[in-house]
Amino acid sequence: MELRFTDEEIAFRKEVRAFIDAKLPKALREKLAAGHHPTRDDIVFWQKTLNDKGWGVAHWPVPYGGTGWDAVKQYIFLEEMMMAPSPPPLAFGTSMVGPVIYTFGSEAQKKRFLPRIASLDDWWCQGFSEPGAGSDLAGLKTKAEKVGDHWVINGQKTWTTLGQYADWIFVLARTDASVKKQEGISFILVDMKTPGITVKPIQTIDGGHEVNEVFFDDVKVPLENLVGQENKGWDYAKFLLGNERTGIARVGISKQRIRKIKEMAAIEQRGGRPLIEDQRFREKIAEVEIELKALEITQLRVIAGEKKREKGKPDPASSVLKIKGSELQQATTELLMEVIGPHSAPFAPEEPGSNEPPIGPEWAQTIAPTYFNVRKVSIYGGSNEIQKNIIAKAVLGL
Amino acid sequence: MDFDLSEEQQLLKDSVDGFLSDTYDFESRKKIAALPGGWSPEVWAKFAELGILGLPFAEEDGGFGGGAVETMLLAESFGKHLVLEPYLATVILGGGVLKRAGSAAQKAEHIAAIAEGSRTFALATTERHSRYDLFDVTTAAKKAGASFVLDGEKAVVVHGGSADRIIVSARTGGSRRDRGGIGLFMVPADAPGLSRRSSPTQDGTHAAEITLSGVRVDADGVLGDPEGGLPVLEAVADEAIAALCAEAVGAMSELTDLTVDYLKQRKQFGVPIGGFQALQHRAAEMFVALEQARSMAMFAAMTAATEDATERRALASAAKVQIGRSAKFIGQQGIQLHGGIGMTMEYKAGHYFKRLTMIDTLFGDADHHLAEVACYGQLVSAA
Ligand SMILES: Cc1cc2nc3c(=O)[nH]c(=O)nc-3n(C[C@H](O)[C@H](O)[C@H](O)COP(=O)(O)OP(=O)(O)OC[C@H]3O[C@@H](n4cnc5c(N)ncnc54)[C@H](O)[C@@H]3O)c2cc1C
Ligand SMILES: Cc1cc2nc3c(=O)[nH]c(=O)nc-3n(C[C@H](O)[C@H](O)[C@H](O)COP(=O)(O)OP(=O)(O)OC[C@H]3O[C@@H](n4cnc5c(N)ncnc54)[C@H](O)[C@@H]3O)c2cc1C
Numbered sequence: 130m131e132l133r134f135t136d137e138e139i140a141f142r143k144e145v146r147a148f149i150d151a152k153l154p155k156a157l158r159e160k161l162a163a164g165h166h167p168t169r170d171d172i173v174f175w176q177k178t179l180n181d182k183g184w185g186v187a188h189w190p191v192p193y194g195g196t197g198w199d200a201v202k203q204y205i206f207l208e209e210m211m212m213a214p215s216p217p218p219l220a221f222g223t224s225m226v227g228p229v230i231y232t233f234g235s236e237a238q239k240k241r242f243l244p245r246i247a248s249l250d251d252w253w254c255q256g257f258s259e260p261g262a263g264s265d266l267a268g269l270k271t272k273a274e275k276v277g278d279h280w281v282i283n284g285q286k287t288w289t290t291l292g293q294y295a296d297w298i299f300v301l302a303r304t305d306a307s308v309k310k311q312e313g314i315s316f317i318l319v320d321m322k323t324p325g326i327t328v329k330p331i332q333t334i335d336g337g338h339e340v341n342e343v344f345f346d347d348v349k350v351p352l353e354n355l356v357g358q359e360n361k362g363w364d365y366a367k368f369l370l371g372n373e374r375t376g377i378a379r380v381g382i383s384k385q386r387i388r389k390i391k392e393m394a395a396i397e398q399r400g401g402r403p404l405i406e407d408q409r410f411r412e413k414i415a416e417v418e419i420e421l422k423a424l425e426i427t428q429l430r431v432i433a434g435e436k437k438r439e440k441g442k443p444d445p446a447s448s449v450l451k452i453k454g455s456e457l458q459q460a461t462t463e464l465l466m467e468v469i470g471p472h473s474a475p476f477a478p479e480e481p482g483s484n485e486p487p488i489g490p491e492w493a494q495t496i497a498p499t500y501f502n503v504r505k506v507s508i509y510g511g512s513n514e515i516q517k518n519i520i521a522k523a524v525l526g527l
Numbered sequence: 528m529d530f531d532l533s534e535e536q537q538l539l540k541d542s543v544d545g546f547l548s549d550t551y552d553f554e555s556r557k558k559i560a561a562l563p564g565g566w567s568p569e570v571w572a573k574f575a576e577l578g579i580l581g582l583p584f585a586e587e588d589g590g591f592g593g594g595a596v597e598t599m600l601l602a603e604s605f606g607k608h609l610v611l612e613p614y615l616a617t618v619i620l621g622g623g624v625l626k627r628a629g630s631a632a633q634k635a636e637h638i639a640a641i642a643e644g645s646r647t648f649a650l651a652t653t654e655r656h657s658r659y660d661l662f663d664v665t666t667a668a669k670k671a672g673a674s675f676v677l678d679g680e681k682a683v684v685v686h687g688g689s690a691d692r693i694i695v696s697a698r699t700g701g702s703r704r705d706r707g708g709i710g711l712f713m714v715p716a717d718a719p720g721l722s723r724r725s726s727p728t729q730d731g732t733h734a735a736e737i738t739l740s741g742v743r744v745d746a747d748g749v750l751g752d753p754e755g756g757l758p759v760l761e762a763v764a765d766e767a768i769a770a771l772c773a774e775a776v777g778a779m780s781e782l783t784d785l786t787v788d789y790l791k792q793r794k795q796f797g798v799p800i801g802g803f804q805a806l807q808h809r810a811a812e813m814f815v816a817l818e819q820a821r822s823m824a825m826f827a828a829m830t831a832a833t834e835d836a837t838e839r840r841a842l843a844s845a846a847k848v849q850i851g852r853s854a855k856f857i858g859q860q861g862i863q864l865h866g867g868i869g870m871t872m873e874y875k876a877g878h879y880f881k882r883l884t885m886i887d888t889l890f891g892d893a894d895h896h897l898a899e900v901a902c903y904g905q906l907v908s909a910a
Contacts (some may be wrong), residue, residue, distance in 0.1 A: 263795060
C-alpha cells in the first residue's frame with residue numbers, strides 16, 4: 130500500500146501541466162473556468178494541439194496512436210486537463226466509437242476512421258437513445274434493412290449530443306426483429322451528409338443547445354459500414370458503455386469547481402464579511418471535499434486494479450464512480466448557487482446576437498444555468514437508478 | 528383549530544383557479560414571457576377586474592380586506608400556473624410598504640391605483656453585497672430641506688424594469704449594517720437621476736439593476752419614519768415569504784402530479800416505470816416533502832399577524848427553510864424521474880424546477896433562514 134505518486138509520475142504531471150500552460154490560450158482557459166461552453170472550434174483546436182503532441186488519443190493502444198501510458202498516467206493526464214480547465218475531448222470519437230472500431234472493426238474501417246478521430250477531422254456523435262428507448266436501450270426501434278449493397282435505415286434517435294456539428298454518427302439499429310431484443314441489434318457507422326438525415330435542435334432547461342433529434346428517412350448506408358458482426362451490436366454497445374472508466378467520475382471537474390467556489394466565496398459576502406469566513410459555509414465545502422477525496426481514492430483503486438482486470442468483464446466500479454461522481458458534480462453546482470445567492474437570477478441567452486449583457490456580476494451568469502444543466506449527469510450514460518440496479522443485481526446478487 | 532376554507536375563500540380560490548386554467552396554459556405563458564417586460568397587461572387588467580389586486584388592503588384604503596390566507600390561496604394558484612405578472616412586486620411588496628407606512632394621502636392615491644390595475648410597483652432593497660440582510664444598506668438618502676436626495680445602486684429588483692414606481696430603501700443615518708437610520712422612498716421610474724437596466728431571469732420573470740444618482744424625493748415620496756423603515760421592511764418581507772411559500776407549494780404540487788402521471792405513462796422494459804419500486808419510493812418521498820411544505824405554508828399564513836416581531840420573523844424563517852428544502856428535493860427529483868424529457872425547455876417540469884430554485888433566492892434562502900431560526904426560534908418551547 131502506497132498512496133504517493135512516484136517521482137516519475139510527479140515529473141509526468143509537471144510535464145503535462147507545462148504543456149497545457151504553454152499551449153492553452155489564457156482567454157479560452159478563463160472562458161471555460163467561468164463556466165461557459167467551449168465552441169466547436171475550441172474543441173477541435175485543442176484536440177489538434179494534443180494530437181500534434183502525440184497525446185490526442187493517449188489511452189488507445191500504441192499501434193493506433195496511443196501513448197502506452199499506464200492507467201495512473203492516463204489518470205494524471207485527464208485530471209490535469211479537467212483542472213486546467215481545457216476543452217474536453219470529444220468522447221464520442223476518442224472514448225466511444227474509436228475503441229469499438231479498433232476492437233471490433235475491419236482493417237479498412239481502422240485505416241479510414243481512426244486517424245481522423247484522433248485529429249478530430251471527423252466529428253462523431255452517438256446515436257443510441259430513442260424516444261422510446263432510454264434506460265431500456267435494447268428496446269430500440271430504428272431499423273436497418275439490407276437492400277442490395279446497402280443498409281436502409283429508418284427511425285429516430287434523440288438526445289444526440291452535439292449532433293449539430295457531426296460529420297458521422299454511430300447508430301444502434303434493429304436488424305432482426307424476430308429474436309430477443311438484445312440479439313437483433315447492429316452497430317452501423319453513418320455519414321451525416323447522407324440524404325434522408327434530418328437534425329432538429331432540442332433546447333435544454335439552461336437555455337443551451339447541446340442535444341438534438343436525428344431522423345432517418347430511407348437513409349442508404351454502404352454495407353461495409355457495419356461494425357463487426359450483424360446482430361452483435363449490443364455486445365459492442367455494452368463494451369462501449371463500460372469502457373469509459375478512468376474519466377467517468379469527473380473528479381477533476383469537481384475539484385476545479387471547488388476551487389472556484391472558494392475563490393468566489395472570498396468575493397461574495399454574508400453578514401458583511403467574505404462568505405468564505407463563514408464557519409457554516411466552510412463546513413459545507415468541507416463535506417463535499419471529503420466525499421470527493423474518497424471518490425478520488427476509489428478512482429485510484431480502480432485504476433491500480435486495471436492491470437489485473439479481465440477485459441470486457443462487467444465491473445461494478447464504473448457504477449460506483451458514476452453515481453458518486455455525478456452526485457458530487459451536482460453538489461458543487463449547488464454550492465456555487467449558494468455563493469452567488471440572489472445574483473444567480475439574471476439570465477443570459479447563449480445565442481449570438483443578444484449583445485446586451487445581463488445585469489449583475491459577469492461571473493454570476495453561468496452559475497444557475499450550470500446548476501440546471503448538470504442535473505443531466507445523473508440521467509445520461511445509464512441513469513443513477515440504472516447504476517444502482519446494476520450494483521444490486523450484478524454485485525450484490527439481489 | 529380549523530384548516531378549512533370559508534365559503535368566500537373557496538369562492539376566491541375557484542374564481543382565480545378557473546380564470547388561470549382557462550387562460551394561462553403553458554403555451555399562453557410562453558407568449559406572455561416573450562412580451563416586453565415579460566408579463567401581460569391584459570391579464571393584469573383581468574386581475575383588477577377579479578378584485579385580486581386590491582385583495583390584501585383594508586376596505587378603508589380602497590381594498591377588499593383580505594388577509595394572509597386569501598393571499599396564500601392566490602399565490603398557490605399563481606405557483607401552479609407559473610404566473611409571471613408582478614403581483615408580488617406590486618401588491619405584496621409595494622402595497623405592503625404603502626399600507627404599513629404610507630400616510631392617509633399616500634394610501635388614498637397609490638393603493639387605489641394598485642387595486643384598479645393602473646400602477647405597478649417594485650421594491651428595491653438588495654444591493655451587490657447585502658445578500659439577504661434587509662438592514663445592509665449603503666444607498667444614501669441625504670436630507671435637503673423637506674426633501675431627500677438618493678445616491679446608490681440596487682441589484683436584482685424584481686420587476687424593477689417595468690414598475691411605474693420604485694420603493695427604495697436608503698440610509699438616512701448610521702453605518703452600513705445598522706438597524707436604525709433606514710428610510711423608504713417612493714420614486715417614479717422616470718425621475719431624473721434614476722436609471723435602470725433590466726434582464727429576464729432564470730424563471731422567466733424580469734429583474735433590474737437600478738442606479739440612483741442625485742434622485743430628489745419630496746415629502747410626498749417619503750414613506751413613514753425616514754429613520755425607522757426597517758421594521759416595516761421586515762414585516763413586508765414576512766408577508767412576502769408567506770406568499771412565496773404558498774406559490775412554491777402550488778408549483779411543487781403541480782410538479783409532483785406531473786411526475787406521478789409520467790411514471791404511470793412512460794414505459795421502459797415493457798412496463799410503466801412507475802412499477803419500479805425505487806421510483807415509487809422516490810415519488811412517495813416527493814409527496815411527503817410536499818405535505819411538509821404545505822403545512823409550513825399554512826403555518827406561515829396563519830402566523831403572519833403575530834404581534835411580537837421577533838417571533839413572527841422566526842416563524843416566517845422556519846417556513847422558508849422547509850419550503851427551500853422541499854422545493855429543492857421535489858424540483859431535482861421531478862427532473863430526474865422524467866429522464867431526458869425533464870431536461871428540455873419544451874416541457875413544463877423544468878420551468879417549475881427553475882421557479883422553485885429562484886424562490887429560494889428571494890427574501891433569504893434556506894440556509895439564511897436556518898441561521899435565523901437557530902438564533903431566534905423557539906418552535907419547541909423550553910419545558
Ligand atoms: C443532456 C443529455 C445528453 C445525452 N446525450 C446522449 C447522446 O449523445 N447519445 C445518446 O444516445 N443518448 C444521449 N442521452 C440519452 C440518455 O442516455 C438517456 O436520457 C438515458 O438513458 C435515460 O433515458 P430516458 O431519458 O429515456 O429516461 P427513462 O429511461 O424513461 O427514465 C425515466 C426515469 O425512470 C428511471 N428508470 C428507468 N428504468 C428504471 C428501472 N429499471 N429501475 C429504476 N428506475 C428506472 C430512470 O432512472 C429515470 O429516472 C442524453 C441525455 C441527456 C439528458
Ligand atoms: C446510456 C446508457 C449507459 C450505460 N452505461 C453503462 C455502463 O457504463 N456500465 C454498465 O455496466 N452498464 C451501463 N448501462 C446499462 C447497460 O448497458 C444495460 O442497460 C443494462 O445492463 C441492462 O441490460 P438490458 O437492456 O439487457 O436490460 P434488462 O436486463 O432487461 O434490465 C435492465 C434493467 O431494468 C430492470 N428491469 C427490466 N425489466 C424489469 C421488470 N419487468 N421489472 C422490474 N425491473 C426490470 C432491471 O432491474 C435492470 O436494472 C448503460 C445503459 C444506458 C442506457
